[in-house]
Amino acid sequence: MNSREITTQISKAADFLNLKKWDYGASFSNDYSVQVDKGEAKQLKASQKQILTIRVWNQSNLVGITTTSDISESGIKKALKQANIASDFGNKNESTEFSPLAKDPIKVKEVKKRNPVGIKKLLTVLREAEVKLLESHESIKSVPYNGLSESFFERVYANSEGAFRSYSKSQAALYLYARAEEKNKKPRSSGSVKLGYGADDLDIESCIKEASNKTISHLNYSSIKTDKYLICLSPESFLTIINAFSSMFNARSIIDGVSLSNKNSIGEKLSTEALNIYDDGLHEKNISSTPFDGEGTPTKRLCLINRGRIENFIHSESTARIFKTTPTGHAGLGSKVSVSPDWIVVEKSDENFDLKTLLVHSTYEGEFVYIEELNAIHAGVRASQGSFSLPFDGWLYKNGKKISIESATVAGDIKYLLKNIVNIESSQEVTTSGISPHIWVDELSITGDA
Amino acid sequence: MLSSQIKSNEIVFGSCNKDLLEEIIFYGIGLGADFVEIFIENTDNSSVLAEEDFITSVSPSFGRGAGIRIFKGKKDGFVSTNDLTKHGLMRSVSQAIEMLDITDNKRKVFNGLSKHRDYSLSKKKWINEVPSIHEISEKLLVSTKSLKKNNKIITRKGSYSRNLQEVIIASSDGTYVSDIRLHQTVGLNVIASDAQYRSSGSRRFGSSGMPNEFRLWDHEKAANDVFESSMNMLYADYVDAGQMPVVLANKFGGVIFHEACGHLLETTQIERGTTPFENKLNEKIAHESVTAIDEGISEGSFGSLSVDDEGMEPEKSVLIKDGILKKFISDRAGELRTGHKRTGSGRRQNYSFAAASRMRNTYIAKGEHSKEDLINSISEGLYCKSMGGGSVGATGQFNFAVEEGYLIKNGKLTNPVKGATLIGEAKEVMPKISMCGNDLELAPGFCGSISGSVNVTVGQPHIKVDSITVGGR
Numbered sequence: 001m002n003s004r005e006i007t008t009q010i011s012k013a014a015d016f017l018n019l020k021k022w023d024y025g026a027s028f029s030n031d032y033s034v035q036v037d038k039g040e041a042k043q044l045k046a047s048q049k050q051i052l053t054i055r056v057w058n059q060s061n062l063v064g065i066t067t068t069s070d071i072s073e074s075g076i077k078k079a080l081k082q083a084n085i086a087s088d089f090g091n092k093n094e095s096t097e098f099s100p101l102a103k104d105p106i107k108v109k110e111v112k113k114r115n116p117v118g119i120k121k122l123l124t125v126l127r128e129a130e131v132k133l134l135e136s137h138e139s140i141k142s143v144p145y146n147g148l149s150e151s152f153f154e155r156v157y158a159n160s161e162g163a164f165r166s167y168s169k170s171q172a173a174l175y176l177y178a179r180a181e182e183k184n185k186k187p188r189s190s191g192s193v194k195l196g197y198g199a200d201d202l203d204i205e206s207c208i209k210e211a212s213n214k215t216i217s218h219l220n221y222s223s224i225k226t227d228k229y230l231i232c233l234s235p236e237s238f239l240t241i242i243n244a245f246s247s248m249f250n251a252r253s254i255i256d257g258v259s260l261s262n263k264n265s266i267g268e269k270l271s272t273e274a275l276n277i278y279d280d281g282l283h284e285k286n287i288s289s290t291p292f293d294g295e296g297t298p299t300k301r302l303c304l305i306n307r308g309r310i311e312n313f314i315h316s317e318s319t320a321r322i323f324k325t326t327p328t329g330h331a332g333l334g335s336k337v338s339v340s341p342d343w344i345v346v347e348k349s350d351e352n353f354d355l356k357t358l359l360v361h362s363t364y365e366g367e368f369v370y371i372e373e374l375n376a377i378h379a380g381v382r383a384s385q386g387s388f389s390l391p392f393d394g395w396l397y398k399n400g401k402k403i404s405i406e407s408a409t410v411a412g413d414i415k416y417l418l419k420n421i422v423n424i425e426s427s428q429e430v431t432t433s434g435i436s437p438h439i440w441v442d443e444l445s446i447t448g449d450a
Numbered sequence: 451m452l453s454s455q456i457k458s459n460e461i462v463f464g465s466c467n468k469d470l471l472e473e474i475i476f477y478g479i480g481l482g483a484d485f486v487e488i489f490i491e492n493t494d495n496s497s498v499l500a501e502e503d504f505i506t507s508v509s510p511s512f513g514r515g516a517g518i519r520i521f522k523g524k525k526d527g528f529v530s531t532n533d534l535t536k537h538g539l540m541r542s543v544s545q546a547i548e549m550l551d552i553t554d555n556k557r558k559v560f561n562g563l564s565k566h567r568d569y570s571l572s573k574k575k576w577i578n579e580v581p582s583i584h585e586i587s588e589k590l591l592v593s594t595k596s597l598k599k600n601n602k603i604i605t606r607k608g609s610y611s612r613n614l615q616e617v618i619i620a621s622s623d624g625t626y627v628s629d630i631r632l633h634q635t636v637g638l639n640v641i642a643s644d645a646q647y648r649s650s651g652s653r654r655f656g657s658s659g660m661p662n663e664f665r666l667w668d669h670e671k672a673a674n675d676v677f678e679s680s681m682n683m684l685y686a687d688y689v690d691a692g693q694m695p696v697v698l699a700n701k702f703g704g705v706i707f708h709e710a711c712g713h714l715l716e717t718t719q720i721e722r723g724t725t726p727f728e729n730k731l732n733e734k735i736a737h738e739s740v741t742a743i744d745e746g747i748s749e750g751s752f753g754s755l756s757v758d759d760e761g762m763e764p765e766k767s768v769l770i771k772d773g774i775l776k777k778f779i780s781d782r783a784g785e786l787r788t789g790h791k792r793t794g795s796g797r798r799q800n801y802s803f804a805a806a807s808r809m810r811n812t813y814i815a816k817g818e819h820s821k822e823d824l825i826n827s828i829s830e831g832l833y834c835k836s837m838g839g840g841s842v843g844a845t846g847q848f849n850f851a852v853e854e855g856y857l858i859k860n861g862k863l864t865n866p867v868k869g870a871t872l873i874g875e876a877k878e879v880m881p882k883i884s885m886c887g888n889d890l891e892l893a894p895g896f897c898g899s900i901s902g903s904v905n906v907t908v909g910q911p912h913i914k915v916d917s918i919t920v921g922g923r
Contacts, residue, residue, distance in 0.1 A: 037721070040525060044549040046542075047530040047802055069513030069532050082510045089498075089508040089583055119549045144722035179724065186875075189843065226691045256501065257605040257641060336499060336507035379839040379851045380871055384605075384641050385648040387688075389871040389921045391849045407847060409871050409921030411691070447691035447873075447921040 001071060003028075003156040003166050010054065013077045014160065019084060021057035023098060023159035025294050025333040026050070026071070033149035034122045036130050038142070041123055052076070053333050055096075056083040062090025065335040086335070094255075096337060099317040099327050102163040102296035107282055109289060113152075114170045114198025122148045122199060126174075129204055133178055136212035139219055143211075145177035145191065150199050157296040157333075165292050172199040176211040180219055188221065188404070190214035190373075190393060193432055195287040214372070217395070221404035224396055224448030230368040230422075231410070231444045232361045235346075235429040235436035237371045237392070242277065242344050243433060244381045244388065245414040249279075249304045249312070251319035252339035258384040260415065261310065263323065268310050271418035274352035277305040279314060281329065281342030285430045289343065294333035299342060302328050307349045314339055344434035348424040359423040359440045367398045369446060371410060386414045408448040417441050461516070461534040463492045463616050464574075470536055471620040472563055478520055478543045479560045479622055482552040485521035486543065486560075487621040487782075489759060490514075490534065491801040497611035498583060500590035508583055515801035520546040524787050528804040564624035569756040570616065573630035577614060579661035580632070586610050589669065590636075596673035597640050602684065603677070605641035610634070610664065615800075617759070625761035633658050633752065633905050635894060638672050642680040649868070651680035652853070656752040656894030658905065663750065679836060679854050682866045689855060689867035689922035695831035696872065696915050697824045697858065701893035702837050704908035706915075707742060707814050708897070709840040709848045710876040711735075715744075715769050715777075716795075716807040717784025718900055726846055726877045727775055735775045736880035739817055742770040744779055746794055746810035752894035753810035753906040757794075760805050764794030769812075773881075781807040799902025806901035813909030817886025824885050824914045826861040832870060832920055833858050842876075849873040849921075871921035879918060887912035 001009060006026060014022050028050045035042045053067045054076075064087025066079040126148040133143055154168040177191030192210035196202040233241070247253035248261045248270075261268070281289050281299040291299050295317050303311040315323065316331035316339050332338040348355075361370060371394040380390040389411035395402040423440035461467050471488060478486035492514045499507035516539060517530045527546035531538055581589075590608040597606040612634045619627045637654035653676050657663040698706055719725035727735055736742070746755045746764025757763055760782050767777050780788070781796030784807045796805035825833060833856040840850025852870035856863045892909035 041550070042525060042721075043804065044525070044527045044546075045529070045804070046527075046545050046549065048532065049530070049802065050532055065509060067509070067511035067513075069515060071532075078512070082512070086508045086510055086583070089505050089587060091504060091506045093504040093506070120551065142723050144724045187846075334507070335509040375843065376839075376841040376849050379841060379849060382650065384650055387869055389851065389869050391843075391847070391871070391873055391921070407873055407875070407919065409691075409849070409873055409919075411688075411869060411871070411921055411923050445691065445923045447871075447919065449693065449919055 003154065006071060007158045007164060009073060009076050010080070011160070013080050014056070017080055017084065019056045019080060021160050022055060023157070024052060024054045026052045026156045027153060029151055029153035031149060031151045032116065032119055032122060033147055034119060034126050035147050036126050039127055039131065044119055044123065046119070052079065054079045054083050055333070056080060056087055058084065058087040058090070061095060062087050062092065063096045064088070064090055094318055096318050098159050098161060098163070099295040099297040101298060101327055102157070102159060104298050106165060106291040106298045108167065108291045109282060112197040113168060114200065116150060116152065117199045122150065125199065125204065129174070129176060129208055133176055133208050133212055136208065137180065137216050139180040139182050140178045140212065140215060141181045142179050143176055144179050146175060148174050148199065155290060157292060157294070159296065163296050165296055167291055170198050171287055172196045172202055174202050174204060174207050176207055178211050178215040180215045182219060188215060188218040190218055195432055197287060218393065218404040221406040224405045224408050224446055226447045228443045229446050231441045232368055232370045233439045233441060234370070234372050235438060236431045237374045238346060238436050238439040239344055239431055239434045240374045240377060241414065241417065242346070243341065244377050245383055246341045247383045249310065249314055250339050251313040251315045251323055254313065255319060255322060260386050265310050269308050270305060270310060270415065271308045272354060272421050273308040274349050274355050274424050275305055275308050275421060276303070276347045276349045278303050278345040279341045279343065280345045283343055283345060283435065285435060286343040293329045293331045295327065295331040295337065297327040297329040297331060299329040307351050314341060346434065346436035347428060348426065348437065352424065355423045357423060360425055361438050365400055369405070370395045370397060388412060388414065405448065408446055411445045411447065417444065459536050461490055461618070467618060468563055468566065468626065471626070474539050474543060475560055475620065475622050477540055478547065479558055481547045482554055482557065483520045483522060483547060484558050485622050487519040487760065488539070489517040489801055490618040492616040494577065494614045495612060496583065497609065498586045498590060500587070500594045500608040502594060502606055503591060505587045505591065516542065517801040517804065518542040518546055519804050520550060521786070522550045522552050525550060526783060526804065530802040558622065560622045561624065563620055563626035567627045569627065569629040576630060576632050576661045580612055581664050586664065593638060593669040593673055596670055597638065597677060599677050602642045602644050603640050603680070604643045607639040610636045619759065619761040621761065627757050627761040629757050631658065631755065632661060634664050636664060636667055638676045640676055640680045642684050644684060647684050649680045649683035649686070651676040651683070654894060656905065657750050658752055658754050660750045683854055683868055686866035686868040688869040689832065689920060691920060691922040693917050693919055695828045696918055696920070697828065697831070697833045698910070698913050698915065699835045700887065700889050700911050701891045702895065702908060703834060703913070704813050704893065704910035705837050705840050705850055705895070706872070707910060708809060708812055708908045709842045709850055710874065710879055711742070712744065712809050712812045713842045714846060714876055715779055716809070717778050717780045717788045717790050718806050720778065720788045721784065730775050733775055734773045736770050736773040737883050738773040739886050740770055740773050740880065740883050741768065741815040742813070743767065743815060744769055744809050744812040748811050751811045751892055751907045755810065758796045759798045760796035762792055762794040762796065764810060767793045779807045779809060781805055797901060797904045799904060803901040806899070808899060808901060808904050809897060809906050811892060811907040811909070813890065813892060814886060814911065814913060816888050816890035816911045819885050819887050821887050821889060821912045824887060824912050825858055825863060827885065827914065828858045829860055831858040833863055846875050846877060847873065848876065869922050873919045873921055879915060882916040882918070883913050884916050885914040
């Protein structure tokens with residue numbers, strides 16, 4: 001069945017079951033991926049997946065939901081029946097409705113859907129990439145984590161009031177994670193990830209170069225003394241932190257009491273006036289963009305922090321209604337509708353007079369710690385308390401030299417971090433989770449072994 | 451419709467699918483595969499969330515799918531699909547064969563499937579024995595109400611999930627197995643707040659194959675435990691960073707072994723060349739006080755299973771005996787690629803993942819000391835009463851968060867401290883586990899890795915690590 005036929009099938013089955021109000025979200029995907037090990041194919045994968053999530057409203061306007069991978073006529077009927085049963089337990093404390101924007105026009109970026117290149121070509125490309133990476137430096141002994149994949153998928157949202165949205169796209173990903181070994185030293189690892197609309201769009205050479213350069217740059221390492229340091233966060237690591245604490249901008253988290261913000265936090269000063277943060281799922285550099293969310297609300301650019309102050313929260317239909325505003329396109333379809341950011345854009349505002357602009361990671365000659373990548377976010381972030389303690393990959397810059405830091409953690413508090421931003425570099429870099437310049441923070445605690 | 455007609459065209463759970471499965475495997479072998487494995491799954495899951503005094507989410511789900519794995523030499527092709535018809539499964543076999551670019555004419559022999567090993571016979575009634583949504587909801591609401599012990603508790607949550615998975619596994623070595631797996635988990639979470647102070651507390655409980663277990667769950671005890679933990683931590687200071695001796699509590703304290711060492715004993719790590727223990731079999735890798743076990747047979751434990759996802763019954767594997775490395779955790783691909791015999795540890799989240807060597811119930815065996823012996827032996831250090839999650843990197847470096855910690859001074863527990871992270875490397879930390887308590891207990895968890903998220907238990911008695919890096923402020 002295609003998406004129109006599924007909608008018709010659901011409509012018919014709902015009529016049969018006397019269910020007047022329903023909506024659904026579905027995704028259909030075909031994925032292909034390869035992994036290699038020293039020139040040999042290791043695992044080649046293909047998958048065909050379909051997921052359907054149906055919500056129904058009962059006569060008391062309570063919502064029930066069911067998710068299934070069985071999109072047959074009988075599967076759809078069963079899902080509707082189960083959802084109807086679940087609606088008896090619907091949340092009486094907080095109602096859910098269709099998004100008022102579910103029929104609004106959506107902005108679809110220029111269609112960049114590619115055709116599959118096929119497993120054989122993926123394998124050839126990855127084999128060549130592995131060889132080049134291994135040959136790039138004598139200390140790189142293996143590429144233990146590697147993969148090249150391409151995915152083709154369609155997302156659909158429809159409801160019983162006639163809303164229907166469908167979007168199909170393609171995406172490819174390459175990751176190379178190298179391991180370097182030298183005598184009497186610990187092995188060191190680092191890597192790179194690249195995304196593209198199709199396998200032919202991937203910047204393979206720069207992925208190889210990045211993985212190699214990063215790995216080699218960690219070969220000479222040393223422990224760091226436990227202390228407070230001036231920190232330069234790479235674009236990737238700053239975005240990791242912002243995403244980890246995005247509950248500060250999340251209306252769902254605020255209602256649930258797990259956010260550092262509250263309903264009255266709009267306008268609260270969080271950081272230097274030089275900081276602007278947006279959520280911009282439709283950004284031209286966002287390969288993973290989708291034009292509507294799980295409730296069918298159009299995706300849009302939204303300012304979260306304007307000149308250091310909270311400007312907006314991200315919303316679903318129900319949180320927007322509670323906050324007396326409009327949905328922002330950040331909902332995930334579920335029994336309890338989730339809210340999450342799309343793609344974070346960090347930039348320097350025009351109110352940047354208090355920044356220490358001499359702090360530029362490529363030229364600054366004083367002592368600082370450069371944090372390239374933060375690890376183990378799920379273990380080291382306490383979003384509801386605002387604290388973090390995270391292992392990281394990075395370097396200590398001292399006396400004009402840089403040395404890789406062995407086995408260290410950075411710890412702090414998100415509000416402290418934002419308030420202590422001392423520079424926002426001018427040029428932004430695109431990452432897989434957003435776009436940001438390098439961000440400098442004064443006085444964060446680093447724990448090391450030295 | 452006649453059952454024979456159904457059998458010939460589509461997989462039907464609860465029926466004999468032998469002819470169809472054999473036909474598909476013959477097809478793969480005929481096309482030149484060395485080995486063909488079919489994993490078919492039918493799931494019926496539900497989850498319930500209670501927040502404060504309301505049920506805020508009830509999420510049933512069901513689905514089905516198949517994962518087809520073809521080996522040629524040491525490489526494998528894996529295809530997953532929701533199409534369980536004969537046509538769909540054969541198309542998946544063809545796709546896997548095509549991916550592997552099999553062209554040679556050397557054919558393996560397939561002698562048909564062996565006698566059906568049906569582990570599901572006594573388990574078919576489980577679906578009718580598990581608690582209803584209504585029963586679950588009522589108990590969760592009582593549980594969240596029990597958490598409302600003072601006005602500093604600002605968020606109360608109770609969650610339950612039940613996963614019922616019916617599987618059929620057939621492969622060209624004759625394996626033909628059916629099973630039903632039941633996993634239930636229930637968790638409580640609170641956030642406490644007072645002025646600028648905030649803390650959280652959480653506990654999770656879980657079982658496998660015990661439909662009545664949720665009814666027996668002592669929610670009062672769990673609520674008291676979570677409440678006390680959050681209150682103890684509410685005004686805690688941040689821990690000072692540094693190197694120090696630590697005592698790790700039993701139950702979920704076992705995450706240190708899981709992360710620091712267990713993952714490095716999976717054959718997938720040997721395949722990648724990312725374990726420092728690859729050539730250390732029968733060598734000392736840990737303190738002589740350490741004996742470590744991975745098994746899938748403890749009745750009701752979250753990581754237990756009747757048969758693994760490759761059709762092998764799980765064994766009890768002594769990984770480390772008195773500090774000496776004795777065994778790796780292995781699956782079919784691990785045996786093929788590394789030579790380590792399978793241990794009944796081939797596991798996957800669902801049909802869309804190929805099985806890989808994964809831990810089950812993994813724990814450090816009990817020693818002879820009391821908890822007090824361990825604490826009394828430290829003049830200044832950290833007691834980690836409750837652990838958060840953790841991870842291990844490509845070079846063996848691990849980290850995990852301490853949810854509830856207390857300073858140890860002169861052999862006594864003193865102030866609560868927060869914000870601690872333990873970091874280190876397995877190779878360096880394992881020899882430093884110098885004392886093991888006599889109070890082994892297991893705790894359920896979810897482990898994410900190459901073949902998805904699988905149910906496991908971690909466990910240990912109280913243990914003392916002589917020195918470890920504690921990240922803090």
